[in-house]
Amino acid sequence: MLKKVLLLQLLLLTVGLCVRAQVPGMSQAQLSQVKVDNLSDDQIRQVVAEMKKKNISFGEIDGYAAQRGISSSEVGKLKARIQSLNLDKELTTQASGSVFDQDSTGRSYNGSNADTINYYQQKLRQVRDREDFEREVRRRRIFGMELFSTQNLTFEPNLRMPTPPNYKLAADDELIIDIYGYSEAQHNLRVNPDGYIRIPYVGPVYVSGLTMDEAKKRITTQLSTIYSGIKAGNTSVQISLGNIRSIRVIMIGDIFRPGTYTLPSLATVANALYVSGGPNENGSFRAIEVIRGGKKAATFDLYDFLMRGDLTGNIVLQDQDIVKVNSYKRRVELLGEVKRPAIFEAKENETLKDVIDFAGGYTDNSFRDVIRALRVNNKAREYVNIPADSVASFRLKSGDRFYIDSIINRYTNRVTISGAVFHAGEYALEDGMTIADLIKRADGIQEVAATSRGIIRRLQEDYTPTIINFNVQDVIAGKNNISLIREDSVIIFSKLGIRENYxxxxxxxxxxxxxxxxxxxxxxxxxxxxxxxxxxxxxxxxxxxxxxxxSTAGYDSSDxxxxxxxxxxxxxxxxxxxxxxxxxxxxxxxxxxxAPNYSEQVNVMLDGELVYPGVYAINTKRERISDVIKRAGGLRPEASAEGAYLIRKTYNTENDSTFLLNKLDVFYSKVADSINVAKTRASIARNGQLLGIELNNIIAHPGSKYDLLLEEGDIIHVPKKLQTVQLFGEIYFPKKVRFDDNASFRTYVRGAGGFTSQALRRRSYIVYANGEVKSTRKLLFFNSFPKVKPGSEIYVPTRPERKGINPAAVGLLTGLASVALIVITIIDKL
Missing domain, CATH: 3.10.560.10 (Outer membrane lipoprotein wza domain like)
Structure with missing residues (x-):
């Protein structure tokens, strides 16, 4: 019979191992329920390794997790855990290191034609973006280009202004005819495609091509045929322009957005340029032509507006006008000390002086004697020096670059004094000026000045510095005066500045x-x-x-x-x-x-079912729990001495010794997982820790080992008599139940539905009301559960996740199980 039992146990063990070896992977639903806080560091490393296999960078974690149903809050925690373990660098390296391999022919590939195409498209976009950026930088450097990029200047036509006298009516214009006086009427009439307006009771009147004054005369003449008061003077006619027509203008040439545009009939050349983006990097700002009926109607120069506010050439456009922006013929660039460094366009008869005027003139720090120019000839480049008297006559060549330098930071008559004088700073060097004269200019030396020595920093003929010392008191007294030269720097030291601060x-x-x-x-x-x-x-x-x-004496080894x-x-x-x-x-x-006998009051707190609860001062260093309980009048009849507990400050990292802090650091280093380290630090950082006491033994045996000495900040709590038991963990129906003195640990668990399949029974434990903890013990093959007391909390932990075992071991154990079955069968037959 014993053999049967042993073989049966072997069989059950084999089956259990086989089940453990077949742990399936997580489903999508299970993955969406993952809590990052519950993952160990090794599991985080496994997640990162899986992401590296799939070439997922750190920045792509959000999308990767969203596809698998993980919430955004958990994604944030996952990224924080990856960064805390310094694994984000691996993902960054993985992403940046996925370059294309080179085969023997030099062609790039990474195993996929689509990936190769995407790679080259990305590189091409980078090149184009760089070229666009450089082109935009050059475009912004062109003088006048900002006129078409600012949002505060739109050049929109003003439709509320009075109608220009030279405005000619055409189809789709609206005329407002207001008749007032002895006769009153008002008509809003639109010009039809044939050029007529139809006035009620008058008939059609042709107005196309007429100005407003001409149209008013013609319409008034026609209205006088039915309104006699017009000729008599007691009826008047007022004609104004209502809604205006739209025109189509063609923009061609070196323009940013060429094409056909529909504009209001009051639009000018500047309006058309603005809506089309203005001239491009090759377009001229000074040769913008308006072509009307095949002939040049006007030429607009934007510099007239930019420099003088002159809009003379900004004519009103007509339908089918062509605005042509020609290519520039001559551009030069001004750099350095001018007020508006930029690229300027110049006409044939303009000189360098005109271009400098375009730039707003020289700055105050400009060096004007010679302007350096870089010019491109037919075969090479060359520098040209332009004297100041040749600027007004210097002829320009397209591509010239002019450099206006700044004056050097050098003074012809400067001397400096610093230190313990009343007005330190820079002064003008006068003829025959001495140190005493400079000190007088600085209003004399201060009371804290060191009068025994001052120095002069002077530049020699080869501009190497030299130091000249002098006695300040002698210089002031006129005994030893030294003449100054340009760029001398005199320093008067302070007594406080040449000694250590006391x-x-x-x-x-x-x-x-x-x-x-x-x-x-x-x-x-x-x-x-x-x-x-x-x-x-x-x-x-x-x-x-x-x-x-x-001591100023020499070294004495005996001292x-x-x-x-x-x-x-x-x-x-x-x-x-x-x-x-x-x-x-x-x-x-x-x-x-x-003072050796000085001590401050140290208090403890008594709470709960005591006759006089409250704060009590510790009288002596030998005072115990039993002593303060007596001072509080003892326990009330309804008090539960078994459930009493004490809360005590365990660690005080601010005041405890360095030795204790070092021990804590060693303790943290032994905790392998970062989550556990955080939990441990949080636990230690709490102000108080629960300390289990046995108040029954303390009261019965004062001064015994159970009767602890009191410490500052102790809190003793005595609860009422407890009558319940609480169950937690892997129990089918965790709840709070009534305490029964005759019930055992298993009885309470069965009353809550029993253990679940994930319960780790042998690790069950009880936390008693006083903070004491007792765990389950193993007795041979049986579990010996602790005794349950009033106020106890029963905890049944979860069985840890089991890892798979070696398939070879599974096969071996399966074979052993088969042999065991055969042996059992033979024994049964015997």
Whole structure:
């Protein structure tokens, strides 16, 4: 029988291993429910490795995750986890490193014709974008080009202005005829394609090609035939233009957007240029022609408008007009110290002087004696020097580039004084000027000036610097005066600037410890008052002063002292005349010690079912839990001593020693997963940790091992008598149930539906009301569950995910199971 049991266990083990080996992959629905916080670092690395196989970069994670139903919040967490593990660089390298391989013929490919085509299309777009960018940069450098790119200047025709006197009517224009006086009437009449308007009771009147004045005369004459008051003068006629017609204008030549445009009939050449984008990089700004009926009707020069605001050539266009932008014939570029550096277009009779005027003239810092020009000849390039007297007559050649330099940063008569004078700065060098004269110009030296030595920084003939020293007091007294030359720099030093800053330091039991500036004849009591006075905990009997050792003698190996230390007693009111009148020296350090028997109140908190709950001060360093319970009047009848617990500050990373912090760092380093590290840090950073106590034993045996010494900030909570048990974890129906003294661990679990298939029974544990934790123990092949008490919380953890095993091992175990079945069959027959 024992053999049967063992073989049966072997068979069940084999079947279980086979099931574990066949773990299927996650479905799409399961993947959408993934929580990044629950993934380990190894699982994150597996996700990154899978993305690398599919050539997915870090920037494509959003789309990759969205296709698999992962929420955007989880995507953000996933990217943060990848960055925290420094895996984002691998994905970036993977994306940037996917270049095309080269075969033996030099052709590029990456295994797919479509990918190769996409690659070359991308490269072609980059080249075109760069060319477009360079073209746009050059286009913006052309003077006048910004006129057609700004949004604040539109050149839209003004349709609300009075009708121009030379405006000629044509088909689709609307005339408003207003008759007033003894007779009143109003007509809105549109000119038909034949050029007529039809006036009621008058008939058709031909107006096409007439100006407004001519049309008014003709219409008034026709209306006088039916309105006699017009001739008598008691009826008047007013004619105005209503809605105007549209015209079609053709834009050709070197223009940004050539084509046919429909414009209002009041549109001018400037309006047409604006809607078409203006001249392109080869278009002329000064030779814009309007062709009407095959003949040149006008020539528009945009420079007339830009330079003088002159719109004389900006004529009103007519239907079927052609606006032609010719190519430029001569362009030059001005660089350097002009007010508007740009590329300018010049006419044949214009000179360099005209182009400089186009640029707004020279700047204040320009060097005008010689202008350098770079010119392209038929075979090579050459530089041309243009003197100032030749600028007005210098003939231009297309492609010329002119450089106007700035004057050098050099002064002909400058001297400088700095340091401990009242008005430091730069001054003009006068004939025969000396150091004393310059000091007088600077209103003299300051009281803190070092009068024993000053210096002059001077440039020699080869422009190498040299230093000349002088006695400041002698110079002021006229004993040793030195003449100055151009670019001399005189420096008067301050006494405070050539020595180390004097300070004293005070620490310990003062209200404002720190460093303070030293002053001559500073006393100990002065420094204490400057530090805000003594704290209540300060010891008046033990104030220590340490002083630097200053010695000009040689090295003495027998003297091993590093500081001079003295101790003083002071009075509570820091009265003068006592030890507090000790005179300090620079760099003294004072330490005010804490009184040895001084201690501040330290409190604990008692809460819950006590006779007098509240805050209690710890009387002695040996006070225990039982002592403070007695001071609180003991427990109430309804109190549950078994459920009492204590909350205590476990760590204080601000005040604890460096040794403790180092131990915590070592502890963090042993936690492998980043999520666990974060959870551990959050747990340690909490202000209080639960400490289980046994209050029954404490009350019954005061001073025993259960009766802990109290510490600052302890919180003791005594709850009411507990009557329930709470179940959590892998139980079919976790809930809170009534406590039954006769019920066991399994009874409570069965009452909640029993263990689920994912329950890890052998790791079940109970958290008691006082914070104590007990886990399940293994007794041979059986689980020994802990005892359940009132207020207990039963936790059943989840079985961890099982990894697949080696297929060879599965085959071996399967074979063993088959042998076991055969043996069992033989035994049954026996």
């Amino acid at each position: 300070f004293v330091k005070i620490v310990g039991e003062v209200n404002q410890p720190g460093y303070f500036n030293y002053g001559d004849s500073m006393h100990l009591e002065d420094l204490i008052i400057m530090a805000g006075g003594l704290r209540d905990a300060a010891s008046l009997k033990h104030i220590e002063i340490s002083r630097r050792i200053r 091993a002292r590093m500081a001079i230390t003295q101790q003083f007693d002071v009075s509570a009111d820091l009265a003068a005349g006592g030890a507090g009148s000790f005179i300090l020296q620079p760099f003294d350090e004072i330490v005010v010690r804490r």
